[in-house]
Amino acid sequence: MMHKEANVFDVASLAGVSRGTVDRVVYGRGRVSEKTVAKVREAIRRLDYRPNPRASSLARKKICRIAYIIPRSRKGEYWDLIDKGFSMDRDMLSRYNIELHPFYYDISDEDSFRLCCRKALECEPSGVITNEAPKEALLETVSALERKNIPLSFIDTKYDDIDYALYCGIDAYKSGELGAFLLTNHQEVDSVVIIGIRRQNKVIDASATRKQGVTDYLSSHFRGCRIFNVDIWGEPSKDNDAALDAFICEHPQVKHFICPNSRLHLIARWLEKHPDPARVVVGYDDLDLNLQALKTGAADFLVTRKVPEQSGALLADFAECIVHGEKPLKRNRFVHMDILHRMNLDDYR
Numbered sequence: 001m002m003h004k005e006a007n008v009f010d011v012a013s014l015a016g017v018s019r020g021t022v023d024r025v026v027y028g029r030g031r032v033s034e035k036t037v038a039k040v041r042e043a044i045r046r047l048d049y050r051p052n053p054r055a056s057s058l059a060r061k062k063i064c065r066i067a068y069i070i071p072r073s074r075k076g077e078y079w080d081l082i083d084k085g086f087s088m089d090r091d092m093l094s095r096y097n098i099e100l101h102p103f104y105y106d107i108s109d110e111d112s113f114r115l116c117c118r119k120a121l122e123c124e125p126s127g128v129i130t131n132e133a134p135k136e137a138l139l140e141t142v143s144a145l146e147r148k149n150i151p152l153s154f155i156d157t158k159y160d161d162i163d164y165a166l167y168c169g170i171d172a173y174k175s176g177e178l179g180a181f182l183l184t185n186h187q188e189v190d191s192v193v194i195i196g197i198r199r200q201n202k203v204i205d206a207s208a209t210r211k212q213g214v215t216d217y218l219s220s221h222f223r224g225c226r227i228f229n230v231d232i233w234g235e236p237s238k239d240n241d242a243a244l245d246a247f248i249c250e251h252p253q254v255k256h257f258i259c260p261n262s263r264l265h266l267i268a269r270w271l272e273k274h275p276d277p278a279r280v281v282v283g284y285d286d287l288d289l290n291l292q293a294l295k296t297g298a299a300d301f302l303v304t305r306k307v308p309e310q311s312g313a314l315l316a317d318f319a320e321c322i323v324h325g326e327k328p329l330k331r332n333r334f335v336h337m338d339i340l341h342r343m344n345l346d347d348y349r
Contacts, residue, residue: 132206179282
């Protein structure tokens with residue numbers, strides 16, 4: 001049986017005070033005796049009550065600006081889904097004095113990220129959200145945020161050695177292990193190919209942690225398993241097909257493919273043109289083109305989550321953090337991992 005989430009009336013009843021008194025304690029408005037404050041806080045603790053950040057921002061009549069800085073993307077790509085997740089709440093949040101300010105940078109251009117950071121700071125944000133961007137440039141921004149006491153949160157990827165308020169996304173390492181488990185499925189596996197993305201300049205390999213999870217799982221469960229790496233371009237290219245042709249020509253025995261990034265769809269046509277009933281293919285992220293690859297049989301499994309929803313989840317928690325000026329007790333919000341197969345694909349969305 002599910003228990004309903006506690007509200008302000010529940011807190012007031014348990015503490016033996018009025019709703020207005022609870023509001024004054026929660027939002028720091030007006031004078032309340034220390035004894036009453038203690039009773040309200042104890043009721044909040046016992047009920048695990050979480051104030052609504054939208055309502056609290058409205059009550060304080062304070063505009064909170066949240067700037068998010070993410071890679072520029074095309075329609076249907078991974079970061080486009082992240083952006084849609086933020087956009088879904090933009091209009092509603094604006095009615096409660098919380099403004100969202102988006103900034104988009106060129107993922108292959110570190111200076112582009114720096115420029116977005118400067119523009120984000122110029123809007124005088126109450127908080128900033130970004131991903132695992134070029135570290136040197138990010139550290140410059142982190143220093144500026146710390147001087148102004150502005151909290152930072154990560155979406156999708158993060159740096160563990162940078163102080164941040166919140167992270168929302170998948171546990172990348174565990175998702176790599178899960179993908180490797182699905183790929184091998186208790187079979188005797190002697191070789192695996194990992195499909196990576198060719199990197200230029202100082203572009204961060206956002207799938208590096210996931211890839212490490214894949215290789216560690218294979219190394220610990222299949223001693224002697226040969227791990228091959230084939231890198232493709234991150235956009236449709238005949239060179240991608242040529243790279244796979246050359247690899248299979250040299251290593252026809254390899255039957256296990258894993259693509260630890262969101263680009264499974266870039267090899268889907270090649271997989272369809274070269275069917276092999278013994279082949280097992282695992283990809284990540286519920287992009288429409290990846291779902292199509294699963295539907296046609298080009299891939300066997302997708303490890304994913306409903307990507308836009310993690311943006312909304314981060315916004316809700318981060319707004320709460322900003323309104324109350326406190327870091328959450330649990331700063332890593334790992335979203336649930338979903339396993340998609342052709343058999344459950346129709347029920348996913």
